[in-house]
Amino acid sequence: MAKKIAVLGSINVDTTYHVQRFPMPGETISAGSKSSAPGGKGANQAVAAARSGAKTWFIGMVGADNEGKFMREALQEDHIDTKLIGIDELHGTGTALITLDAEGQNDIMVYGGANQAMTTEVLKNADAVFEEIDFLISQFETPQAVTAEAFKQAKEHGVTTILNPAPAHEILPELLQYTDVVIPNDSESFVLTGIKITDEDSMLKSAEWFKQQGAKNLLITLGSKGVFYCTPHGHGMVPAFKVKAVDTTAAGDTFIGALASQLDDDLSNVADALVYAQRASSLTVQKMGAMPSIPTGEEVKAALAE
Template identity: 60%
Template sequence: MTNKVVVLGSLNVDTTLHIDQMPKPGETISAKSKTNSAGGKGANQAVAAARSGAQTSFIGQVGDDSNGIFMIDALKLDGINTDHVGINQVDGTGSAVILLDSQGQNSIMVYGGANQAMKTEVIADSQALIKSADILISEFETPQEVTYEAFKLAKQHGVTTILNPAPASKIIYGLLEVTDLIVPNETESATLTGIEVNDTDSMDQNAAKFSEMGIDNLIITVGDRGAYYHTPSDSGFVPAFKVKAKDTTAAGDTFIGAFSSQIDKDLSNIEAALVYAQKASSITVQRLGALPSIPTAEEIKAEYK
């Protein structure tokens, strides 16, 4: 079965500055090189889902500029339906500046632009698309109010909703009630629950706190260590595949997109889907850039026979 995945999210043109080490406050340093690529958490997740075989559609917004055309064309290259990507006449296409050091670690500064200018009205225009989906994904690079409207509609039609609360910020009232699965990284989870993530016990405590907040299905990604999962019936930890990272940009997004292509709507195969997602993200971190680094299903299967 091929999952129908809809991503409601951000479209950014990424500029990556390659540096030896992160600058200290007030320090001026030289970049070794500069690269531009298509990115944004939403775009990364959609491309990861599409390359792993999901029938993928996108709900988003770009500016009326060359970067907007660039982003729509980038999605179309992977066969993603862009009929619901709107053009904003006022705000420019989102962008990000990424500082990437020689160890593969990054710092990212994002300009929201048209992404943050999205209004809830876009969901009314996307009702048929959302109703027909198996999985609906969203994150916090677009307004939470828009996600809330989309998730409410999804839940009325039996669509499984996945929330990636990144970048972490206070979650608006009601959103978790219509979220089936929340997927933060360890820093985002700690920000939202107030409980630091450093071992299995603290992950269990985070899961208990999220349950108090209204959501029982949780995945916490912990970088090169792996991913913790918790559902009402099971919990566990899936270790990461050990590789040498060149660039961690889009690793978490690849994880979520690849996961969405494999997960059953009732989350019953969560552990198997997590293993597949870990395989996908382990390939991404060995390559440079956001979209260019995301593997196909064939590459994932060839790498891990």
């Protein structure tokens, strides 16, 4: 049966400049080309979940502008329910400026806009959705206070909450108290815990730190090394798939959305779900753009069968 997932998070229109290399401080360089596409960590994660077969809702904010209309329509094209996307009359829709080099690496500047202006008002009609869903996912591109309130409400309905603390910065203590699964990368984990990720022991210590804060399940993404997981069912590593990356934008978001689409509520199938999520992410990095590069469930399953 298809999973039911809501994503509370950011909506951005991504503009990508394609360059041979990143500029030095004070240097002006030429971009070979420029492209625009729907994006934002929250929107990407929702699309990844929906394309992998999950029934998906989105909770967020856009501006009263063309970009906001464009983003709502983009989500609807993937059959994502957008009724809980509010319209902010004072702030524009979020945007991201991405510089992508010839090796497929990127740096990103984000204008939060309506994403950062979001308040708990966006949750006023969310109870009916929380009553239906299996998982609620959020990130750090929208206010943590809104996420904390959403997670608290969702927990009252028996929903499993998933936090992707990216981009990493100081975390509200109460947020982790309502978090079931936390999914940072190694650098984000270090920012939050102060524990440098070097080996299995450091990852287990990180898992214990998160557990003491309230989050019982930890997944640390390690790029080309794979994913470490620690849950009450056990811990281990799931290796990454080796591919040539063209554009790493949305790789992590694809991983999280795809993972949630496969995960059992009690996380008992976490290792298998991680293999699926890793494969989905490996397909994303082989194409250009954020949302356009996210694979369907059929594409992931075909790749796994190779």
